[in-house]
Structures are given as C-alpha cells and as structure tokens.
Amino acid sequence: MMTINQIQDELIEDFELFDDWETKYEYIIDLGKKLKPLPKELKTDENIIKGCQSQVWLDAKMSDGLLHFDADSEAIIVKGLVSLLLKVLSDQTPEAVASAELYFIEKIGLSSHLAQTRSNGLASMVKQMKNYATAYRVLNSN
Numbered sequence: 644m645m646t647i648n649q650i651q652d653e654l655i656e657d658f659e660l661f662d663d664w665e666t667k668y669e670y671i672i673d674l675g676k677k678l679k680p681l682p683k684e685l686k687t688d689e690n691i692i693k694g695c696q697s698q699v700w701l702d703a704k705m706s707d708g709l710l711h712f713d714a715d716s717e718a719i720i721v722k723g724l725v726s727l728l729l730k731v732l733s734d735q736t737p738e739a740v741a742s743a744e745l746y747f748i749e750k751i752g753l754s755s756h757l758a759q760t761r762s763n764g765l766a767s768m769v770k771q772m773k774n775y776a777t778a779y780r781v782l783n784s785n
Contacts, residue, residue: 645705647732647743650730650731651746651747654727654731655753658752667752670723671724674717675716675720676719678686681714687701689698692764692768693772694766694767695764695767696718696719696721696764697718697721699719699721699725701713701725701768703772703775703776708783710732710736712732712772713729714728714729721773724757728765728772730783731743732772732776737776737780740775741773741776745769
C-alpha cells in the first residue's frame with residue numbers, strides 16, 4: 644500500500660507531464676468521468692458537503708482498519724477534483740487521513756488555477772474527509 648505522500652508525489656509527477664493548464668483541466672475532467680457514480684441511496688442530505696458551489700456527496704466507510712471514501716458531483720470538473728482527493732486519501736488509516744498535509748494541491752498549481760468558489764469547495768471536501776477520519780479514529784479507540 645502506498646502512503647499518502649507517495650500518492651501525492653505520483654500525482655505531482657503526472658501533472659508535470661502536461662505543458663499547459665488546458666491539458667491539466669482535460670486530465671482532471673477525464674478523472675471525473677472515470678469516477679464510479681455514487682449509488683442513489685448515498686446521495687443524501689447528510690452526505691452533501693457544505694461550502695461547495697456544486698452539489699458534492701461524500702460517503703465514508705471503515706473496512707479492515709482503512710477508511711474508504713466514495714463521492715460524486717453534478718459538475719464534471721468537481722468530479723475530477725474529488726477523484727484526486729479520493730485517489731490520495733481513500734483506503735488509508737483514519738490517522739493518516741486526519742494528519743495528512745495535502746501539498747499536491749499547491750504543487751500541481753490547483754490553488755492558483757481554480758476560481759475562489761472552487762478552491763473553497765475543494766477545501767470543504769478536504770475538511771469533511773478529515774472530519775470523517777477524526778470521527779472514525781475516535782470510534783476505533785473506544
């Protein structure tokens with residue numbers, strides 16, 4: 644199993660292959676298209692991430708000590724963004740997710756190439772994933 648930092652480093656290398664932001668956006672959109680749709684029963688109000696311009700649903704489950712995330716969005720670029728987060732944070736321990744420093748967002752230039760509302764939405768997604776990790780960490784220690 645790769646660590647969160649190893650996955651981030653791999654993503655940074657992937658993005659270095661692209662010459663401009665147009666192709667980076669195409670790559671992000673392509674990732675979104677490959678994201679498995681979230682089952683209808685998980686598209687609930689409880690799973691909606693607050694603070695996102697587009698609707699984003701995030702579901703978390705624990706299995707074999709690892710936190711698994713599934714997510715979906717109506718907006719294709721947001722689907723791509725959330726798929727990046729899933730790639731980095733899903734199937735890791737709650738401790739690793741809760742303490743992860745997500746430097747790839749800055750390194751690939753996302754923070755400077757997203758509209759403010761998208762950046763805020765991305766931050767909300769990260770915050771919710773870390774909140775789930777913290778909650779599962781507490782549940783596991785009891």
